[in-house]
Amino acid sequence: MPATVPLLELRGVAVGYAERLVLQDIDLAVPAGSVTAILGANGSGKSTLLRTAARLHKLAAGSIRVGGTELSELSAGALARRLAFLPQSALVPPGVSVRELVGYGRTPHQGLLGRASGTDREAVDEALARTRLSDLADRTVDALSGGERQRAWIAMALAQRTDVLLLDEPTTFLDLRHQSEVLDLLHDLAADAGKAVVAVLHDLNHAAAVADQVVLVGDGRLIAAGRPAEVITTEHIRAGYRLEVAVDTDPETGTPVCRPYRLNHY
Known part of the structure; x- marks a missing residue:
């Protein structure tokens, strides 16, 4: 497989429940050795996007490839050998x-x-x-x-x-120290093991610190995708969260740092 082929690629993806589309026009490419953070307000469709990439929701339109192969062409076992999915609040006996x-x-x-x-x-x-x-x-x-x-x-x-690792809110309910441990682990899995890691995150600053690519979803659409500094801006956060933030730059890491200062009531 050529190195230029993303390990995970979504093209024109749309997903719906009954008659209503909850995601549409989603394009995303995740290369090896990278962390992609999916951001968005509650109900924006970010977890649905991750679950769709794991083939847990049926596509209404578009295609998804893992390692250059269409998801629909893989058996359940073959998919599980290429892609691992960790849901929220997993339970163990x-x-x-x-x-x-x-x-x-x-x-x-x-x-x-x-x-x-x-x-x-x-x-x-x-x-x-x-x-x-x-x-x-x-x-x-x-x-x-x-x-x-x-x-x-x-x-x-x-x-x-697997080459692809999908995690739905892996830092939820963890204190600051354990959040940091998990985020460091995700970074190392991408940097050292060459995996394509995709994680739904809530904290904008955590996403900016750990991710190579940030995806911001709002109202079922892709608002922005790119490097943290390109996506985590006052305009994009306003569009995605209905929230006014000041965005500064961390002098040590060069990554954006968000500071909310006023709620907009629409």
Whole structure:
């Protein structure tokens, strides 16, 4: 596959429920080794966009490619070997260990008997190490802190060994320290492992700090897409959030920093 082909590409995507379109005219290309943050107000369609990329919603129009192959041409197993999706508020049965949870990520690679191979065990160990959970592998997931639990879910997705990783609000309900840990992990997965990481985020400043590309969705359409400094502007945030912000530049990182100062009531 040529290096110029994006790992994930959406062209003219539209999605609807019943008679109503909730997303339309969405174009997006996500290259290897990058983090893309999807931003937007509540109800803007950002989670629907992510779930559509994971083939959890039927397209009303357009096409989606993973590694140059149409999503519609892939079996469920083949898709799970190319793309991992981590939803919001994922639940795990009580008593499941961290290692067992991470091992679920190997399911798409196992045969009908579901027996773990040496490659499966290697993938689980690697995912645990990358998420700094090796020492907690035998602890039950329900005994972990919020940040550790979120890292365990990300480790499960990593164990799939896919090129594309989709995460829906991975920092929700985490405190500042654990948010930072998760964002650093996403950055490292893209920079060091060459993955295409796409995450729905709420915090504009987090998105600006971690993302190579930012996508702003509003009223079911793409308001802007590009580098953080190109998208996180007063005009775009006004359009996407009905919110007035001052946008400054962090002197150390050069990334935009937002400071809300007045609500607009339309």
